[in-house]
Amino acid sequence: xxxxxxxxxxxxxxxxxxxxxxxxxxxxxxxxxxxxxxxxxxxxxxxxxxxxxxxxxxxxxxxxxxxxxxxxxxxxxxxxxxxxxxxxxxxxxxxxxxxxxxxxxxxxxxxxxxxxxxxxxxxxxxxxxxxxxxxxxxxxxxxxxxxxxxxxxxxxxxxxxxxxxxxxxxxxxxxxxxxxxxxxxxxxxxxxxxxxxxxxxxxxxxxxxxxxxxxxxxxxxxxxxxxxxxxxxxxxxxxxxxxxxxxxxxxxxxxxxxxxxx
Ligand SMILES: Nc1ncnc2c1ncn2[C@@H]1O[C@H](COP(=O)(O)OP(=O)(O)OP(=O)(O)O)[C@@H](O)[C@H]1O
Numbered sequence: 001x002x003x004x005x006x007x008x009x010x011x012x013x014x015x016x017x018x019x020x021x022x023x024x025x026x027x028x029x030x031x032x033x034x035x036x037x038x039x040x041x042x043x044x045x046x047x048x049x050x051x052x053x054x055x056x057x058x059x060x061x062x063x064x065x066x067x068x069x070x071x072x073x074x075x076x077x078x079x080x081x082x083x084x085x086x087x088x089x090x091x092x093x094x095x096x097x098x099x100x101x102x103x104x105x106x107x108x109x110x111x112x113x114x115x116x117x118x119x120x121x122x123x124x125x126x127x128x129x130x131x132x133x134x135x136x137x138x139x140x141x142x143x144x145x146x147x148x149x150x151x152x153x154x155x156x157x158x159x160x161x162x163x164x165x166x167x168x169x170x171x172x173x174x175x176x177x178x179x180x181x182x183x184x185x186x187x188x189x190x191x192x193x194x195x196x197x198x199x200x201x202x203x204x205x206x207x208x209x210x211x212x213x214x215x216x217x218x219x220x221x222x223x224x225x226x227x228x229x230x231x232x233x234x235x236x237x238x239x240x241x242x243x244x245x246x247x248x249x250x251x252x253x254x255x256x257x258x259x260x261x262x
Contacts, residue, residue, distance in 0.1 A: 006061075011044060019214045024209060031193075035198060035225075080156040081159075095118060101118075145172070237256060
Protein backbone atom coordinates (compact mmCIF):
# COMPACT_ATOMS: atom_id res chain seq x y z
CA UNK A 1 0.00 0.00 0.00
CA UNK A 2 1.35 3.43 -0.95
CA UNK A 3 2.08 5.69 2.05
CA UNK A 4 3.63 8.69 0.26
CA UNK A 5 2.64 9.42 -3.33
CA UNK A 6 4.57 12.15 -5.14
CA UNK A 7 3.46 13.26 -8.60
CA UNK A 8 5.17 15.70 -10.97
CA UNK A 9 6.75 17.65 -8.13
CA UNK A 10 8.84 20.66 -9.13
CA UNK A 11 10.60 23.02 -6.76
CA UNK A 12 12.94 25.94 -7.32
CA UNK A 13 14.66 28.61 -5.29
CA UNK A 14 13.57 31.73 -7.16
CA UNK A 15 13.98 30.99 -10.84
CA UNK A 16 16.56 28.23 -10.25
CA UNK A 17 14.93 24.82 -10.64
CA UNK A 18 16.07 22.33 -7.99
CA UNK A 19 13.57 19.44 -8.25
CA UNK A 20 12.14 18.55 -11.64
CA UNK A 21 9.13 16.33 -12.25
CA UNK A 22 9.68 14.00 -9.32
CA UNK A 23 7.12 11.18 -9.23
CA UNK A 24 7.60 8.33 -6.78
CA UNK A 25 5.62 5.93 -4.62
CA UNK A 26 6.88 5.13 -1.15
CA UNK A 27 5.25 2.02 0.28
CA UNK A 28 3.94 1.74 3.82
CA UNK A 29 6.35 0.12 6.26
CA UNK A 30 9.33 0.28 3.93
CA UNK A 31 12.83 1.63 4.50
CA UNK A 32 13.73 3.85 1.54
CA UNK A 33 17.09 5.55 0.99
CA UNK A 34 17.67 8.58 -1.21
CA UNK A 35 21.20 8.65 -2.61
CA UNK A 36 22.95 10.95 -5.05
CA UNK A 37 25.82 13.42 -5.28
CA UNK A 38 26.11 16.64 -3.26
CA UNK A 39 23.52 19.11 -4.48
CA UNK A 40 21.34 16.47 -6.17
CA UNK A 41 18.27 17.65 -4.24
CA UNK A 42 17.93 14.98 -1.52
CA UNK A 43 17.44 17.41 1.39
CA UNK A 44 15.15 19.59 -0.71
CA UNK A 45 12.96 16.59 -1.45
CA UNK A 46 12.70 15.70 2.26
CA UNK A 47 11.86 19.32 3.11
CA UNK A 48 9.09 19.36 0.47
CA UNK A 49 7.63 16.13 1.90
CA UNK A 50 7.70 17.67 5.38
CA UNK A 51 6.13 20.90 4.07
CA UNK A 52 9.11 22.99 5.20
CA UNK A 53 9.29 23.98 1.52
CA UNK A 54 6.30 24.32 -0.81
CA UNK A 55 6.69 22.75 -4.27
CA UNK A 56 5.96 25.08 -7.22
CA UNK A 57 3.84 22.39 -8.82
CA UNK A 58 2.81 18.78 -8.41
CA UNK A 59 1.24 16.93 -5.50
CA UNK A 60 2.30 14.97 -2.45
CA UNK A 61 -0.21 12.67 -0.77
CA UNK A 62 0.31 11.14 2.66
CA UNK A 63 -2.10 8.20 2.70
CA UNK A 64 -5.11 9.74 0.97
CA UNK A 65 -4.44 13.28 2.19
CA UNK A 66 -3.02 15.99 -0.05
CA UNK A 67 -0.19 17.67 1.86
CA UNK A 68 -1.38 21.05 0.54
CA UNK A 69 -4.50 20.72 2.69
CA UNK A 70 -2.74 19.55 5.86
CA UNK A 71 -2.10 22.06 8.64
CA UNK A 72 1.32 22.28 10.31
CA UNK A 73 0.31 20.25 13.40
CA UNK A 74 -1.39 17.61 11.27
CA UNK A 75 1.81 17.26 9.24
CA UNK A 76 3.76 16.89 12.51
CA UNK A 77 1.40 14.18 13.75
CA UNK A 78 2.05 12.22 10.57
CA UNK A 79 5.70 12.91 9.74
CA UNK A 80 8.74 13.28 11.97
CA UNK A 81 11.82 14.93 10.49
CA UNK A 82 15.42 14.52 11.60
CA UNK A 83 17.37 17.40 10.01
CA UNK A 84 21.03 17.44 9.07
CA UNK A 85 22.88 18.02 12.30
CA UNK A 86 24.68 21.25 11.48
CA UNK A 87 24.83 23.66 14.41
CA UNK A 88 21.48 22.79 15.97
CA UNK A 89 21.49 24.49 19.34
CA UNK A 90 18.76 23.83 21.88
CA UNK A 91 19.27 25.62 25.21
CA UNK A 92 17.51 22.73 26.92
CA UNK A 93 18.28 19.41 28.55
CA UNK A 94 18.20 16.23 26.51
CA UNK A 95 14.95 15.23 28.23
CA UNK A 96 13.31 18.56 27.33
CA UNK A 97 14.60 18.35 23.76
CA UNK A 98 13.09 14.89 23.27
CA UNK A 99 9.87 16.00 24.99
CA UNK A 100 9.48 18.62 22.20
CA UNK A 101 8.67 15.65 19.95
CA UNK A 102 5.40 15.21 21.89
CA UNK A 103 4.18 18.74 21.09
CA UNK A 104 2.08 17.88 18.01
CA UNK A 105 0.05 15.51 20.20
CA UNK A 106 -0.49 17.63 23.30
CA UNK A 107 0.46 21.26 22.61
CA UNK A 108 2.66 22.97 25.18
CA UNK A 109 1.33 21.12 28.21
CA UNK A 110 2.94 17.78 28.92
CA UNK A 111 1.42 15.12 31.05
CA UNK A 112 2.88 12.05 32.71
CA UNK A 113 2.12 9.83 29.71
CA UNK A 114 4.25 12.07 27.48
CA UNK A 115 7.10 12.05 29.98
CA UNK A 116 6.89 8.27 30.22
CA UNK A 117 7.05 8.09 26.42
CA UNK A 118 10.24 10.17 26.48
CA UNK A 119 11.85 7.88 29.10
CA UNK A 120 10.82 4.86 27.03
CA UNK A 121 12.49 6.27 23.89
CA UNK A 122 15.63 7.28 25.79
CA UNK A 123 15.86 3.78 27.23
CA UNK A 124 15.25 2.09 23.86
CA UNK A 125 18.11 4.15 22.41
CA UNK A 126 20.34 3.49 25.44
CA UNK A 127 20.79 7.20 26.20
CA UNK A 128 18.77 7.62 29.39
CA UNK A 129 21.97 8.55 31.27
CA UNK A 130 22.16 11.71 29.10
CA UNK A 131 18.65 12.87 30.07
CA UNK A 132 19.74 15.72 32.32
CA UNK A 133 22.71 16.85 30.19
CA UNK A 134 22.50 20.10 28.30
CA UNK A 135 21.89 19.40 24.58
CA UNK A 136 24.42 21.94 23.33
CA UNK A 137 27.23 20.42 25.44
CA UNK A 138 26.98 17.02 23.74
CA UNK A 139 29.18 15.74 20.92
CA UNK A 140 27.88 15.95 17.35
CA UNK A 141 27.14 12.22 17.34
CA UNK A 142 25.27 12.37 20.65
CA UNK A 143 23.23 15.35 19.41
CA UNK A 144 22.37 13.33 16.30
CA UNK A 145 21.00 10.52 18.47
CA UNK A 146 18.95 12.99 20.53
CA UNK A 147 17.36 14.43 17.37
CA UNK A 148 16.46 10.90 16.30
CA UNK A 149 15.03 10.23 19.79
CA UNK A 150 12.93 13.42 19.48
CA UNK A 151 11.52 12.11 16.18
CA UNK A 152 10.77 8.71 17.73
CA UNK A 153 8.93 10.40 20.62
CA UNK A 154 6.77 12.13 17.99
CA UNK A 155 5.27 8.69 17.29
CA UNK A 156 4.44 9.18 13.61
CA UNK A 157 3.75 6.78 10.74
CA UNK A 158 6.56 8.34 8.69
CA UNK A 159 10.07 9.33 9.68
CA UNK A 160 12.26 11.43 7.37
CA UNK A 161 15.98 11.40 8.12
CA UNK A 162 18.55 13.67 6.49
CA UNK A 163 21.96 12.00 6.64
CA UNK A 164 21.40 10.64 10.16
CA UNK A 165 24.72 8.79 10.27
CA UNK A 166 26.95 11.60 9.02
CA UNK A 167 28.48 12.40 12.44
CA UNK A 168 28.58 8.89 13.79
CA UNK A 169 31.31 6.30 14.22
CA UNK A 170 30.67 2.90 12.65
CA UNK A 171 29.22 1.37 15.85
CA UNK A 172 26.70 4.21 16.13
CA UNK A 173 26.01 4.16 12.38
CA UNK A 174 24.87 0.56 12.69
CA UNK A 175 23.00 1.42 15.89
CA UNK A 176 20.97 4.11 14.11
CA UNK A 177 20.30 1.94 11.07
CA UNK A 178 19.18 -0.99 13.27
CA UNK A 179 16.88 1.35 15.25
CA UNK A 180 15.26 2.62 12.06
CA UNK A 181 14.97 -0.92 10.71
CA UNK A 182 13.25 -2.02 13.96
CA UNK A 183 10.80 0.88 13.66
CA UNK A 184 9.95 -0.25 10.15
CA UNK A 185 9.59 -3.95 10.92
CA UNK A 186 8.02 -3.79 14.41
CA UNK A 187 6.03 -0.55 14.38
CA UNK A 188 5.23 -0.48 10.65
CA UNK A 189 6.76 2.97 10.27
CA UNK A 190 7.74 4.21 6.79
CA UNK A 191 11.30 5.55 6.78
CA UNK A 192 12.78 7.81 4.10
CA UNK A 193 16.44 8.64 4.55
CA UNK A 194 18.94 10.74 2.61
CA UNK A 195 22.33 9.06 2.88
CA UNK A 196 25.73 9.17 1.17
CA UNK A 197 26.99 5.74 2.21
CA UNK A 198 25.85 3.46 -0.62
CA UNK A 199 26.69 0.34 1.36
CA UNK A 200 24.57 1.33 4.35
CA UNK A 201 21.75 2.12 1.90
CA UNK A 202 22.27 -1.24 0.20
CA UNK A 203 22.25 -3.26 3.40
CA UNK A 204 19.26 -1.68 5.12
CA UNK A 205 16.91 -0.33 2.43
CA UNK A 206 13.97 -2.03 0.80
CA UNK A 207 14.11 0.57 -1.97
CA UNK A 208 16.65 3.14 -3.17
CA UNK A 209 15.92 6.38 -5.04
CA UNK A 210 19.01 7.60 -6.89
CA UNK A 211 18.95 11.33 -7.68
CA UNK A 212 20.98 13.58 -9.91
CA UNK A 213 20.36 17.23 -10.76
CA UNK A 214 16.95 17.28 -9.09
CA UNK A 215 15.61 14.19 -10.84
CA UNK A 216 15.10 10.62 -9.69
CA UNK A 217 17.16 8.73 -12.27
CA UNK A 218 16.74 5.23 -10.85
CA UNK A 219 14.36 3.69 -8.30
CA UNK A 220 13.94 0.14 -7.10
CA UNK A 221 15.58 -2.55 -5.01
CA UNK A 222 19.25 -1.98 -4.08
CA UNK A 223 20.31 -4.62 -6.61
CA UNK A 224 18.44 -2.77 -9.39
CA UNK A 225 19.75 0.70 -8.54
CA UNK A 226 23.32 0.17 -7.32
CA UNK A 227 24.83 -0.88 -10.62
CA UNK A 228 28.22 -0.03 -12.11
CA UNK A 229 26.43 1.87 -14.90
CA UNK A 230 24.28 3.99 -12.59
CA UNK A 231 27.21 4.83 -10.32
CA UNK A 232 29.30 5.91 -13.33
CA UNK A 233 26.45 7.97 -14.76
CA UNK A 234 25.38 9.66 -11.52
CA UNK A 235 28.64 10.03 -9.57
CA UNK A 236 31.24 9.92 -12.36
CA UNK A 237 33.01 7.15 -10.46
CA UNK A 238 34.14 3.75 -11.67
CA UNK A 239 33.11 1.18 -9.07
CA UNK A 240 33.10 -2.56 -8.60
CA UNK A 241 29.71 -3.80 -7.47
CA UNK A 242 29.88 -7.18 -5.73
CA UNK A 243 26.47 -8.78 -5.61
CA UNK A 244 25.72 -10.77 -2.47
CA UNK A 245 22.19 -11.97 -3.12
CA UNK A 246 20.02 -8.83 -3.03
CA UNK A 247 22.63 -6.73 -1.19
CA UNK A 248 25.20 -5.23 -3.54
CA UNK A 249 28.49 -4.05 -2.07
CA UNK A 250 29.96 -0.99 -3.80
CA UNK A 251 33.71 -0.50 -3.95
CA UNK A 252 34.55 2.88 -5.56
CA UNK A 253 37.72 2.65 -7.65
CA UNK A 254 38.44 5.95 -9.38
CA UNK A 255 36.91 9.17 -10.71
CA UNK A 256 35.87 8.94 -14.33
CA UNK A 257 35.24 12.57 -15.04
CA UNK A 258 35.91 15.23 -12.41
CA UNK A 259 32.99 17.62 -12.38
CA UNK A 260 30.09 15.22 -12.87
CA UNK A 261 28.90 15.93 -9.35
CA UNK A 262 28.64 19.44 -7.98
N1 LIG B 1 18.31 28.02 0.75
C1 LIG B 1 18.77 27.82 -0.48
N2 LIG B 1 18.76 28.81 -1.43
C2 LIG B 1 19.18 28.59 -2.67
N3 LIG B 1 19.63 27.41 -3.13
C3 LIG B 1 19.67 26.38 -2.25
C4 LIG B 1 19.23 26.52 -0.89
N4 LIG B 1 19.36 25.32 -0.26
C5 LIG B 1 19.86 24.46 -1.18
N5 LIG B 1 20.03 25.10 -2.37
C6 LIG B 1 20.53 24.48 -3.61
O1 LIG B 1 19.65 23.44 -3.95
C7 LIG B 1 20.37 22.35 -4.54
C8 LIG B 1 20.01 21.06 -3.87
O2 LIG B 1 20.45 21.14 -2.52
P1 LIG B 1 20.16 19.97 -1.49
O3 LIG B 1 20.66 20.41 -0.16
O4 LIG B 1 18.75 19.55 -1.60
O5 LIG B 1 21.08 18.81 -2.08
P2 LIG B 1 21.55 17.45 -1.39
O6 LIG B 1 21.41 16.39 -2.42
O7 LIG B 1 20.83 17.24 -0.11
O8 LIG B 1 23.08 17.78 -1.12
P3 LIG B 1 24.11 17.26 0.02
O9 LIG B 1 24.34 15.81 -0.24
O10 LIG B 1 25.34 18.07 -0.26
O11 LIG B 1 23.51 17.54 1.37
C9 LIG B 1 21.85 22.74 -4.45
O12 LIG B 1 22.26 23.22 -5.71
C10 LIG B 1 21.88 23.82 -3.42
O13 LIG B 1 22.92 24.74 -3.68
